[in-house]
Amino acid sequence: MRMQSVDTRSHLYATGYDGVAKFLHWLVVVLITAQFIIGWTMPDIHKGTRPEGLIAWHLGVGATLVAAVILRIVWRLTHRPGPAPVSPLLRTVSHVTHGLLYLALVIVPVLGWANASSRGWSVKLAGLLPYPSISPVGSSVGHEMGDIHGYLAWALLALIGLHVAGALYHRFVLKDLVLQRMLP
DSSP: OOOOOHHHHHHHHHTSOOHHHHHHHHHHHHHHHHHHHHHHHSOOOOTTOOSOTHHHHHHHHHHHHHHHHHHHHHHHHHSOOOOOOOOHHHHHHHHHHHHHHHHHHHHHHHHHHHHHHHTTOOOEETTTEEOOOOSOTTOHHHHHHHHHHHHHHHHHHHHHHHHHHHHHIIIIIIOOSTGGGTOO
């Protein structure tokens, strides 16, 4: 395997993500981590369950996650980093994985939001700014969205695992600076 020159390695670091992109990435990491911890420890939701305690926290963190993901997508579309010098195969794998991650980061919270709406629960950003209801109260489809939300959360977790494995592969196997592009 050929070692990259210092100039190439410096260029790789220079074409990394900007501070806003890094902040939004790590904010989403923290929020997703919180969501999984809350989701695993909160009580099961049944008919008549009230949005209290950990369920209320899950709704609040989810509302913040929706806002952070939207900001992240807008920032990513308007502020593209330079390409990492990787093989075409790794570039394709990266694009597909990132695309699926973004898709899951939109779909999973929206399905949870639809489920909350169907239960008549308010979803509020920072506990103050209410999001609109996206499914009618009592909607059987909205209730089913909660089950799909749970299943797709596992798929999101698998994608996150793949993403982390890819970053570690770059760091410890390829020994390039791709991981450093997103580190503070």
